[in-house]
Amino acid sequence: MAHPRITGVILAGGLGRRMGGVDKGLQELQGRPMTAWVAERLAPQVDELLINANRNAERYAKFGYRVVADRIPDFAGPLAGLHAALSAATHPWVATAPCDSPFLPPDLVSRLASAMHAADAELAVARTHDQPHPVFCLCRREVLPHLTAYLHSGERKFERWYATLKTVQVPFDDVASAFENINTRDELQRFDSQGQDYSQKSGA
Numbered sequence: 001m002a003h004p005r006i007t008g009v010i011l012a013g014g015l016g017r018r019m020g021g022v023d024k025g026l027q028e029l030q031g032r033p034m035t036a037w038v039a040e041r042l043a044p045q046v047d048e049l050l051i052n053a054n055r056n057a058e059r060y061a062k063f064g065y066r067v068v069a070d071r072i073p074d075f076a077g078p079l080a081g082l083h084a085a086l087s088a089a090t091h092p093w094v095a096t097a098p099c100d101s102p103f104l105p106p107d108l109v110s111r112l113a114s115a116m117h118a119a120d121a122e123l124a125v126a127r128t129h130d131q132p133h134p135v136f137c138l139c140r141r142e143v144l145p146h147l148t149a150y151l152h153s154g155e156r157k158f159e160r161w162y163a164t165l166k167t168v169q170v171p172f173d174d175v176a177s178a179f180e181n182i183n184t185r186d187e188l189q190r191f192d193s194q195g196q197d198y199s200q201k202s203g204a
Contacts, residue, residue: 120166134158
């Protein structure tokens with residue numbers, strides 16, 4: 001199904017509070033920064049890839065993709081990262097994935113795009129069973145003014161924002177484990193010690 005070209009963004013702009021305030025996207029899983037794992041999966045799915053980061057811009061730039069910082073101050077969360085990406089994107093549609101989910105599905109964007117196109121929606125959100133995952137989304141660049149107004153009003157909740165748009169939730173029940181994320185040092189250590197070949201992990 002034909003659809004517009006897509007800019008992808010890895011959301012790595014948070015404070016990593018649950019991991020002790022470290023820059024989570026640069027923490028290593030099996031000897032590679034988590035952002036490297038996400039980029040390896042997301043880059044082939046999009047026409048352009050950005051990294052949203054508010055610290056260590058030079059280190060993130062070494063991944064070979066354009067780095068964009070939040071335009072909304074004070075580490076305002078993933079919506080601020082989406083806002084930065086929408087402001088910088090070259091293409092009409094923008095897909096997001098967080099830096100702490102290195103197992104994301106290799107067909108994430110195509111499935112979101114097909115659903116968004118079919119529903120003529122403004123935004124598509126991944127869902128596993130009854131759990132939506134708003135940081136895995138695809139949206140139209142035209143929602144930027146609406147998002148800007150929402151953030152300037154002081155709101156930060158992703159779910160509350162997309163509830164005001166024409167949104168389609170896209171089921172990924174068949175690959176639910178692909179949406180596992182790594183929030184704490186203990187979780188990172190657990191995944192790191194499992195010895196799996198994560199380059200082959202499909203989430204199935």
